[in-house]
Amino acid sequence: MEIIPGLHQLKVPIPNNPIGYVLPYLIEVPGGFTIIDPGWNADESVMSLKRQLGELGLSFRDIKRVIVTHIHPDHYGMAGRIRQECGAEVVTHEKEVEFIASRYTNPGPLLNTMGDWLTKHGIPRDEMRDLQYSSMPARRFVEATEPDWTLTDGERLKMGKLEFRVIWTPGHSPGHICFYEENERLVLTGDHVLPTISPNVSLHPQSEDNPLGDYLRSLKKLRGLNARMVLPAHEYSFDDLEARLDELEHHHETRLQEMIDATRRGADTAYEIARYVTWATGKFEDFNPWMRRSAVGETLAHLRYLVGEDRLATWEEGEFVKFGIR
Numbered sequence: 656m657e658i659i660p661g662l663h664q665l666k667v668p669i670p671n672n673p674i675g676y677v678l679p680y681l682i683e684v685p686g687g688f689t690i691i692d693p694g695w696n697a698d699e700s701v702m703s704l705k706r707q708l709g710e711l712g713l714s715f716r717d718i719k720r721v722i723v724t725h726i727h728p729d730h731y732g733m734a735g736r737i738r739q740e741c742g743a744e745v746v747t748h749e750k751e752v753e754f755i756a757s758r759y760t761n762p763g764p765l766l767n768t769m770g771d772w773l774t775k776h777g778i779p780r781d782e783m784r785d786l787q788y789s790s791m792p793a794r795r796f797v798e799a800t801e802p803d804w805t806l807t808d809g810e811r812l813k814m815g816k817l818e819f820r821v822i823w824t825p826g827h828s829p830g831h832i833c834f835y836e837e838n839e840r841l842v843l844t845g846d847h848v849l850p851t852i853s854p855n856v857s858l859h860p861q862s863e864d865n866p867l868g869d870y871l872r873s874l875k876k877l878r879g880l881n882a883r884m885v886l887p888a889h890e891y892s893f894d895d896l897e898a899r900l901d902e903l904e905h906h907h908e909t910r911l912q913e914m915i916d917a918t919r920r921g922a923d924t925a926y927e928i929a930r931y932v933t934w935a936t937g938k939f940e941d942f943n944p945w946m947r948r949s950a951v952g953e954t955l956a957h958l959r960y961l962v963g964e965d966r967l968a969t970w971e972e973g974e975f976v977k978f979g980i981r
Contacts, residue, residue, distance in 0.1 A: 658884070658886065658892075659839055661682060661683040661815055662681070662817065662841075663680070665678065667693065667703050667707075668694075668697075669695060670700065672729070673936070674852075674889055676889070677693075677730065678887065678888050678890075678891075679691060680843060680886060681708075682815060682817065683814075684814050684815045685815065686719060688713065688719065689718070689722060690737070691721075691722045691834070692722075692723055692730040692731075692845065693730075695728045695730075695797065696732040696733045696797060697732075697796050715740045718737055719744070720745075720746060721734045721738065721743050721744070721746070722745075722746045722747070724747075724831055724832050724843075724888060725751055725828035725830060725831040725832070726747060726830075727828060728794075728796050732797040732798065733798065735799055735800035736798040739798065744804070746803065746804055746805065747806065747830065748805060748807070748831070751829070754829075754830075754861060755800075756799075758790075758861075759797050765861070766788065768860045770783060772859065772860050773948070776925040776926060777925055777926035777975055779926070785944040789948050790945060806821045806832060807823070808822065808823035808832075809822075809823075817836050817838075817839065818838070819834040819843070820836075822835060822876055822877070823873075824870075824874075824877070825873055826847070826869045826871075827847060827870065828846075829869075831846065833877065840882050840883040841884050841886060842882040842884075842885055842886065844885055848885065848887060848896070848899055848903065850891055853903060853935070857949060857953050857955065858955035858959050859952050859955075862952075864959070865956075865959055865960060867907065867960040874903060878897070878900060880896065882894075885899070910957055911966075913932050914932070914957045914967070915967065915980070916931070918980060925955045925978070926951055928954050928958065929954040967980060968981040
């Protein structure tokens with residue numbers, strides 16, 4: 656779909672994933688094109704992207720730069736593949752670089768840390784290994800590559816006739832970035848703001864200390880942009896950014912109250928509290944290991960936020976970290 660002349664929205668499948676697809680953005684630049692969030696490195700995804708480029712009379716050879724809003728597999732996975740085929744440079748936010756090796760090329764130390772982390776937050780020992788290794792299957796869909804250069808908050812990025820301002824929006828990932836084009840009033844939001852999904856915001860060994868606080872502050876950075884169209888990385892484009900920001904803030908306040916209510920019912924570890932939360936994707940008991948780990952991480956992000964706001968307390972009891980009203 657052509658958004659405006661020189662800017663196309665593509666649609667690349669994410670096989671065997673409930674999200675379904677990612678929406679890359681193809682931008683005409685001198686001598687070729689820049690692509691933002693090309694998708695992950697599955698054959699079906701690569702063939703789909705090549706087919707859509709072909710319909711525009713293009714190929715991978717026309718891609719000069721790959722920009723990723725963050726290094727999760729469904730955004731960053733194909734970046735290295737494109738670089739291998741056509742020599743395109745790769746760009747991301749400076750804070751994302753530190754996760755490439757630990758998640759994709761040498762994950763052993765992180766896996767050990769994750770096991771200890773899960774145990775102290777109440778994961779039963781018979782579930783721990785499945786949750787500990789639950790992110791590893793996605794590695795085969797990532798052709799890991801170091802960026803050629805990195806972006807910082809507030810930087811201006813000229814892309815052909817368009818000029819985007821980089822907006823650093825940590826929360827979903829520490830180095831997540833959005834892009835705003837003031838003249839066309841377009842904002843590319845990656846996973847930060849989606850039309851109906853609330854992106855996962857998790858506390859984990861590689862997150863900042865208060866990722867939900869970071870996320871909520873990042874939502875405020877998009878206030879007042881006067882955007883006429885929001886271009887996310889999943890689902891579909893929409894036009895009322897302010898209303899969606901309101902919905903996301905309300906969603907998290909509702910979830911924070913669920914956490915407090917769960918502690919009042921006697922749950923005191925992140926794992927136990929997660930079982931009381933109303934998850935949009937189903938019941939906690941029915942989740943696969945990856946979704947269960949994500950739910951525990953999101954629960955922890957909310958609990959840490961509540962502790963910072965003095966609405967809950969936290970303490971260590973034996974080998975566990977516990978939360979509640981004291």
